[in-house]
Amino acid sequence: MTFDLQSMRSQPQEYWISRFGQPEHTSWLDENMSWKETAYIGDWSFLWQHRFRGPEVIRLMSDFSVNNYSRFAVGQSKHVVHTNEAGKVIHEGILTKFAEDDFVLHGRGGFWMAYQLERGDYDVSVEREDWFIYQVSGPNAIKVLAKLDPSEGYLDSKYMWVSPITIAGHTIWALRQGMSGEIGFELQGPRKIAEEVYAAVVDAGAEFGIRKMGSRVAYINHLEACVPTITTDYLPAIFEPGQEEYLQSFLASMPGNSQPAHIAGSFQAESISDYYRSPVELGWGKVISSTHDFLGREALLAEKADPRRVIRTLVWNADDVIDVYGSLFRSGDNYTYMEMPRDPWGYMWADRVEVDGRLVGVTTSRGYSYYFRQMLSLCPIDVQYAEPGTEVTIVWGNAGDPEKRIRATVAPAPYKADHRHLDLRAAL
Structure with missing residues (x-):
């Protein structure tokens, strides 16, 4: 299958x-x-x-x-x-x-x-x-x-x-x-x-x-x-030759699910493997061990030592985002609609991220944070453009829709301050 x-x-x-x-x-x-x-x-x-x-x-x-x-x-x-x-x-x-x-x-x-x-x-x-x-x-x-x-x-x-x-x-x-x-x-x-x-x-x-x-x-x-999420920020790497038996078994175990993922956005890859991600790209590099053999060990240790991409948050330009919604109130074709606070359909919504017209990353999880009053997304991005404050361009639009080039700024990931390790007794 x-x-x-x-x-x-x-x-x-x-x-x-x-x-x-x-x-x-x-x-x-x-x-x-x-x-x-x-x-x-x-x-x-x-x-x-x-x-x-x-x-x-x-x-x-x-x-x-x-x-x-x-x-x-x-x-x-x-x-x-x-x-x-x-x-x-x-x-x-x-x-x-x-x-x-x-x-x-x-x-x-x-x-x-x-x-x-x-x-x-x-x-x-x-x-x-x-x-x-x-x-x-x-x-x-x-x-x-x-x-x-x-x-x-x-x-x-x-x-x-x-x-x-x-x-x-x-x-x-x-x-x-x-x-x-x-x-x-x-x-x-x-x-x-x-x-x-x-x-x-x-x-x-x-x-x-x-x-x-x-x-x-x-x-x-x-x-x-x-927190990168399967079928939202990456597709599971189960569509390769030799994995048909597992794919069939996996889908059969999920009653009602006829398909494990849906794809949308301006990033239109030719190969499904372009939607796969490594633990390094998703920010999980610290859990990769060199002490034992495992499936993918050689590739991951090489990538961990010299990563091509790292995960960051992108902060979308507010005026450019507002113009996407503004197109709904103008005559002519409108830009692809941005559901609020994000699409509810479970897509992997993947959009191109460019610098001077060159692809430098693919952004996912586009969503509006009411707390920050900002549109944000996650992005594995080329390391040379990963410094917070770097300006990039997101190409927004489904295939066939008018494309909107949205300015964005690279920011740390996680974007929100991390309080997971605070003292529990002090928080009482």
Whole structure:
């Protein structure tokens, strides 16, 4: 099974709209302020979980991910990245070690590892789990959790470690992380108690201004904190010759999904591999290990030593953006419409980034941050143009539409100040 680029540029189906749940709860402007001013609860329960058990789980993970597992303690979690032979990302996710031979992998990567387990010789078993995952994040997040569970054991949690927490009479797991770039936890547990936990968090958070995060603003969370996302900032490198069997198996495991991605924007590549990205390009270079062999090792170590592109934020010129909307009020052809705060369809919306007419990067995740009052995007950009303050040009427009050249300025990624590692007790 293969997919051509033309089919990926077709109209998406409805399931992409509801990936993060309801489109909005209060309003997307109000929800965009929550992780800077109060707190939010976001539902990431659409993610898949695979439980791997056995004495050779680490050997399996090592063979097919870039990470170093030599120091991986019980209770710790890792951002695990799987690549192909060329060093391009296939999938990624969070792997938690619950016991010496008991691991849970969240995300699409579980399917890739289960596929490799079937093909290899490992003393490992795997089964699907069905968990809820609720993110509770923002400056008041720890106050919400402290009201729910005054035992405070989780207040000593280190970043990317899990701790038990009791909510609504149920003891579940709290993973300290922070996709919003703020203090945050992922609450994890069996789906059968999900509604009780969610309701308890919302109730406890009312006095602290908690907001329910809807799907309209969820990707702005990722954008401000530079969390590159599959099928939004890169396509999974699963469309190569030899991967047809896995692609078929993967798609069959996703009921209702007939196609794993859609493409839009001014960057019209001739090869689908031009939409792949390496961990280096996505800002994940620090997790690439040189201590063991893995699929893509040679390519990635060379790229890590001498990167061609690095990820940055682009700040779009406000007057040029306003002119895109202004074209809707003038006669003649209008520019490609910019949905607010970003498109809801789950496209990989990829646009050319140029300097003096030469391609220097491809920008994705275009979105409006109400907090910063700016249009932003993420961009793996050639290193010689990666210095913050560098002026570049974004070519905006779908194929066949009038193109609008939008001035932009290179800025750091993440764009928002990173508060994930703040002292939890001091935040109470």
